[in-house]
Amino acid sequence: MTSASAIDGPPEPGAAPRRARSHDKILETAFALIVERGYGRVTIEAIAAAAGVGKPTIYRWWPSKGALALEAINHRIGTVLDFPSTGDIATDLATQINGAVSVMNGPIGVVYRGIIAEAQSDPAIATAVRTTIIEPRTRDCQRRLAEAVTVGQLRGDVPTREMVELLYGPIYYRFLLGTDVLDPVRTPQLIARVLDGLRPRPANGGAG
Amino acid sequence: MTSASAIDGPPEPGAAPRRARSHDKILETAFALIVERGYGRVTIEAIAAAAGVGKPTIYRWWPSKGALALEAINHRIGTVLDFPSTGDIATDLATQINGAVSVMNGPIGVVYRGIIAEAQSDPAIATAVRTTIIEPRTRDCQRRLAEAVTVGQLRGDVPTREMVELLYGPIYYRFLLGTDVLDPVRTPQLIARVLDGLRPRPANGGAG
Amino acid sequence: MTSASAIDGPPEPGAAPRRARSHDKILETAFALIVERGYGRVTIEAIAAAAGVGKPTIYRWWPSKGALALEAINHRIGTVLDFPSTGDIATDLATQINGAVSVMNGPIGVVYRGIIAEAQSDPAIATAVRTTIIEPRTRDCQRRLAEAVTVGQLRGDVPTREMVELLYGPIYYRFLLGTDVLDPVRTPQLIARVLDGLRPRPANGGAG
Amino acid sequence: MTSASAIDGPPEPGAAPRRARSHDKILETAFALIVERGYGRVTIEAIAAAAGVGKPTIYRWWPSKGALALEAINHRIGTVLDFPSTGDIATDLATQINGAVSVMNGPIGVVYRGIIAEAQSDPAIATAVRTTIIEPRTRDCQRRLAEAVTVGQLRGDVPTREMVELLYGPIYYRFLLGTDVLDPVRTPQLIARVLDGLRPRPANGGAG
DNA sequence: CCTTAAACGAGACGGTACGTCCAGTCTTTAA
DNA sequence: TTAAAGACTGGACGTACCGTCTCGTTTAAGG
The missing domain is CATH 1.10.357.10 (Tetracycline Repressor, domain 2)
Structure with a gap:
């Protein structure tokens, strides 16, 4: 479970190439930011800004901060x-x-x-x-x-x-x-x- | 531990009489509201409104929703x-x-x-x-x-x-x-x- | 001087299209409300509510009620x-x-x-x-x-x-x-x- | 016109002795505070605090900040x-x-x-x-x-x-x-x- | 190679709630 | 009995983010 969210499935297959770039950057930024400031002190806005990404891009793939954080953790843990x-x-x-x-x-x-x-x-x-x-x-x-x-x-x-x-x-x-x-x-x-x-x-x- | 917050001590003794009235009402309202809607869906604003109390009155005694909820629970549990x-x-x-x-x-x-x-x-x-x-x-x-x-x-x-x-x-x-x-x-x-x-x-x- | 505030310059050119819609509505509402109730009895909150606009939208463009009122007047007077x-x-x-x-x-x-x-x-x-x-x-x-x-x-x-x-x-x-x-x-x-x-x-x- | 407000007449004559003490102190504090910070930046609360007086004491005698300021000015100007x-x-x-x-x-x-x-x-x-x-x-x-x-x-x-x-x-x-x-x-x-x-x-x- | 539709960054939007300040009223206490 | 002290309700403040929407702008695929 390292790719798409476990909460809402991947939006659609085949559109992958351009996606992966932001996708991973968002996950990594989210993880780093939460570690740095603590979960409660991190906002989606801050993650978007730090990842150099628009807020809607995050909302397109994850329904909430929790879902993003969860995938960030699984992305990090790997197998x-x-x-x-x-x-x-x-x-x-x-x-x-x-x-x-x-x-x-x-x-x-x-x-x-x-x-x-x-x-x-x-x-x-x-x-x-x-x-x-x-x-x-x-x-x-x-x-x-x-x-x-x-x-x-x-x-x-x-x-x-x-x-x-x-x-x-x-x-x-x-x-x-x-x-x-x-x-x-x-x-x-x-x-x-x-x-x-x-x-x-x-x-x-x-x-x- | 049923009276004043464990986070910030009682503001001062002797000012109690009028206080108690709102104090208890706030604790009970907070408790009821959290049970009804769930902790995350309750705001201090809503507690104040439901308790018929000004927001500053809540902030005067409790520094955060968590502190209020904690005292509400202890107030409820009693001894x-x-x-x-x-x-x-x-x-x-x-x-x-x-x-x-x-x-x-x-x-x-x-x-x-x-x-x-x-x-x-x-x-x-x-x-x-x-x-x-x-x-x-x-x-x-x-x-x-x-x-x-x-x-x-x-x-x-x-x-x-x-x-x-x-x-x-x-x-x-x-x-x-x-x-x-x-x-x-x-x-x-x-x-x-x-x-x-x-x-x-x-x-x-x-x-x- | 009928367009942007004289206090803080126009935030930026080129972002105009969506802006103008609320912008004018706010100016007109502010004007009407002040005339109706008197300057001192009007709050930014009331203007926002009456204009069907979020408070931050007002604060994004005008630093104070005075600045808003001034532009409302100039918008009204025209040339x-x-x-x-x-x-x-x-x-x-x-x-x-x-x-x-x-x-x-x-x-x-x-x-x-x-x-x-x-x-x-x-x-x-x-x-x-x-x-x-x-x-x-x-x-x-x-x-x-x-x-x-x-x-x-x-x-x-x-x-x-x-x-x-x-x-x-x-x-x-x-x-x-x-x-x-x-x-x-x-x-x-x-x-x-x-x-x-x-x-x-x-x-x-x-x-x- | 140096004593009681011109807006609501003197609350009652004969109660003067204890009054005069706070009365003048309030007028002088109000004046000094307004000069120091500017009229708009001064609150009745601040005047009360600076004069070492409760807020209701001010409201007992003057209906508003303006009335207090006006009397403060006349008290100062004298004849x-x-x-x-x-x-x-x-x-x-x-x-x-x-x-x-x-x-x-x-x-x-x-x-x-x-x-x-x-x-x-x-x-x-x-x-x-x-x-x-x-x-x-x-x-x-x-x-x-x-x-x-x-x-x-x-x-x-x-x-x-x-x-x-x-x-x-x-x-x-x-x-x-x-x-x-x-x-x-x-x-x-x-x-x-x-x-x-x-x-x-x-x-x-x-x-x- | 050139078009064209998607996904994108950017950020404005309507909103909700924040935590604070102050107004003006009401209650309690001390003198 | 009075007034000081200050707690109270309540309204507005100006701010932070929310989640949505509307923009041009890439950008990679298919024509």
Whole structure:
């Protein structure tokens, strides 16, 4: 999902050549501007001016600032990386989740934060966020978790979808409520606690 | 925290009597309007008009829509309820967390969602949300969790603060990303999974 | 001076076509509204609303209500009429000054009064009033007076500029201080007294 | 006319003691503030603040800024001076008119200008200006002019009221339209021209 | 190679809301 | 009992952007 918006489809195919030039420039300008000033402080007018583009050109392709920002982020992220598979689920989750954490701590995180804010009052954005960002990664994660269930590393009586929520929930909690920093070093510990639970463990203890 | 804003302190004591009248009317109108139209669709101008109040009267007391909404929510919630204590931590957590869930599912949730969105680009709001909403409840929760640690119901090697994140993270994840409904019936199951972990359990899976 | 504001020059040439539509509507609405309610009771907001135009559209072209009113007046007056020349200076002055008097007694006078009031505290307006209203007419008048000097109808030792002040001073005095009505019938008498002076005349007397 | 407003009579007599203190302070503050910033840039709020007085205290005594300014001016001017009488009307007029000119050129002129502006859209102020400022001085002037008529220095067929307008008109013209400075040195010349008229004079030009 | 229709930059437009200032009124408090 | 102090409603201010529209001007494709 790097080209046209997930909210309104591409206006029409075949008119592409001249388009691409402004198109990318707009996405990149929007991204840079949001990172620089913060999502709430950026206006479409400012993006148009900075991109050397007319406002209607932006409105032709994106229905709102949120839709533009969302595509800007996806344009920036590029392909979703495959979930690693070393055999140990804790290690693989740490790798993957640390990817998410470092994205959240970087410039993309600034934009992402703004988009999630927008999604709170714009259902179209909310849907697009789930469709283009959350769900692809969730599916990947679920796939790896299912494997782990198969080989007996995880319980089979918990839906993998719910496992994803238990794992990512605390990450988003910190990201959006700012109660604590997202420290990649502590990710493995966090995962271990989700996997092992909070009750005292009989013998081996599970501090990972 | 039901009276003056947490962002700018009360302008001065002693001028209260006439104030209270408009003050409460504004808070209630703001709340009702946000619930009715959604946070993003409500303007301070509309709140002033609906409350039969001049715009400057609002600006005299609150620096922004977010600050007003936050106080409106706290004015509405009133006192924080004590954490229940039946002896079983899972039961008590379910009781408490279900309180949060039902609040999120009701009108307060609509306003709260908007405030969290605002907090993403307004650090003052973010701080006020933590100070007046998150932290009091977190401290209460931590207190009960510490008790449970003492009586051997929970591990002693996990900071209670982190336990709170593991418990509430998935709740906020669903609340803000809308990946699934927040169903109070499933809360005990969710808590059980956080307490027990995702790894297969030897037999009964439990408190050892 | 009937077109663009005398205070800020025309924003740019060539952008005219779409502009003219609102432009004229605004000028005419402003004029009508001021005549109807009085200069001081008219707001830019009301003009915008009555003209079916956004407030910023007005502010784009005129920096203040005074500037707008001034252009509205000039737009209304149109071209400055040539000074008549019958050969007798008293007759010609009466014709010309009566033009001014009837303007002051009509709707334009209502607006003009407001602009002169504004000019008392806004130097830009004061300058524009002189440049676009007073001076062109003064120059015309001076030209005719100079002719009269040449043919011996007027003294050569009084600057024509000062003559204009002696002639128009009493008109404006009544107009702005409201000490008496401006009655066009009495204009020739007034002029005669300025021309002949207040001292007793030897024989012929000049009471016109 | 130095005490209560000419627009609404004195609120009540006998309440004087506490009043006088604020009363004068307000008048003096208003005057100073208007001179400093210009009539249009001064608000009643600012006057109240600068005088250390509540706004309602001002509204209790004066119905508007114009009424306050007018009284401030009269409070400042104090008594109207008697018209001088040396025997030569030209000399006496020069003395008197130069008094007016120097007032117009000083701080009082700044306030007076603002009041006249206000009078353009507030008939109550306009009337008060005539009643308390213009007319007393006009009557004085007329009295002296009538004397001059009696002794044959001035024509008997021109109403003295009109003579006043011919004399003061050009002064106010310059004062309000700013076409030229009001130079006291040139006042005698101006008066001479009004008295002698603009037509060529046979020989000595003069009192016949 | 030349036309011609689209997409473009530019920015004016009707509007909405902003956050502020001040007017003029009303209430409370202190003297 | 009075008036100071100042909070109040309310209207307008001048500004920032919104999303739409109307302009010429590229510009690349098809004739």
